[in-house]
Amino acid sequence: MENYTAITLRDLLKWEHLVLGTDIIPKQRVSSLLVGKHASMMRGRGLDFEEVRNYVAGDDIRNIDWKVTARTRRTHTKVFNEEKERPALIVVDQSSYMLMGSQLYLKSVIAAHTAALAAFRTIKKGDRCGGIVFNDHQIDWFAPRRSRQAVLQLLKAVSNQNNELLERQQVTDNSEQLEKTLKRIANYVTHDYIITLISDFSQCSPASFRIIKQLSVHNDVILVHIEDQLDVLTNISDMLITDGDKQLFWRKLKPETIQREKAEEQALKEKLKQIQRRYKTPVLYLNTAQPLEEQMRDIFKSK
Structure with a gap:
């Protein structure tokens, strides 16, 4: 039975068999798949x-x-x-802000599945695969290698950090951790890398956005934005929230709080669109309400 709040390595290995039917990297023009009017192909091999x-x-x-x-x-x-191959880095956010989901899945679970999809697709194409998995206090780094073992090591770290999330006692600001991760990538990559960054970007600081822009100049950066209905609280009425053990009654927020939340989410979306337009960077919007297989079929249904 599928787990919607946490994943195991076995859960992620299913993508090894499913990956041939989908592709995280568009083969046709991005404008036919994503928000934005630019027409851009991925750089292709270097x-x-x-x-x-x-x-x-x-x-x-x-x-x-x-x-x-x-x-x-x-x-x-x-x-x-x-070139015969292109190195790929898959960056997976498993911080406490990703321990959130009001629909079917938690953001952290959708992020983990997306990482597995991207990783197995990378080695199926014959490219080297590596990545970074980070949470509030830990950064696990894996240099790109062309082997199934490299993917297993990366996904094992994703699984471990994902399960640690359920033990968290509080939500921690991780903007500094994301910035550290991006700086490490910027110091490592040269050019023509495929960098897939999977996060809800809620803790993406101005400095982090600047590094993403710098990376986009000479590399193919794919931004995967994990969204949830509660990211914008405009129409949320009173409700009961539970973690399976404790319960909390959520009263509808004050109008000024709702407007602030809405403005912050709109500002984030605008920053992503700016990067998309200027650097021809694909942005994939995924949600917590559907299985990833369904979302991928919807995104690439024109293929």
């Missing part, structure tokens, strides 16, 4: 420089080697070979 040769009519003028052209007074162009 290119290795091979040689400089004389320019031939029809060559891409963007590859002209101007230094050689100036020195020889004859137009030369650079020739590239396609």
Whole structure:
């Protein structure tokens, strides 16, 4: 029976068999899948420089080697070979802010399943897979490797941190932890990495958004935003909340509190859209109300 509040490594391994029917990386233009009007393909595999040769009519003028052209007074162009693989980093937020869900799943569970989908799809495509799993006090790092064992190590860390969430006694601000994680990535990657960042971004500071923008310049960054109905409390009436043990009666908030919550959520969405428009960065919006398989079919139904 599926667990909606926590996951095990076995739960995540099911994606090894399901992954062939879906893909976290769009193959067609992003505008057909995501919010936003830009038309952008993912960068594709990176290119290795091979040689400089004389320019031939029809060559891409963007590859002209101007230094050689100036020195020889004859137009030369650079020739590239396609790389055989691209390294991928899957960044998974398992902080206390992700221990939240008013529908079917917790955000932390949807995030974990999304990480498994992305990881198995990466090695199926022949690319190297690594990642970072972080919570309020811990950051687990896995350098990209092209093996099933690398994926198992990453998903084991996801499972461990996910189960630790249920033991938390309080919610902790994790904006500093997210920033540390992003700084570590920025210091590690060079260019043409595929970086999948899975979070609700509720604790994403201005500094963190700046690092995401920097990473997007030379890498393919995919932002996966996990949402829940309670992220915006505009229409929430009195209700009873329980964790299976204790109960809390939730009274409808004051109008000013509701407006503040709504403004904060709208500001977050606008920041994500700005990154999407300017850097052609795909943003996937996932919710806690549906199984991930259903959401993926809806997102990629035009494929």
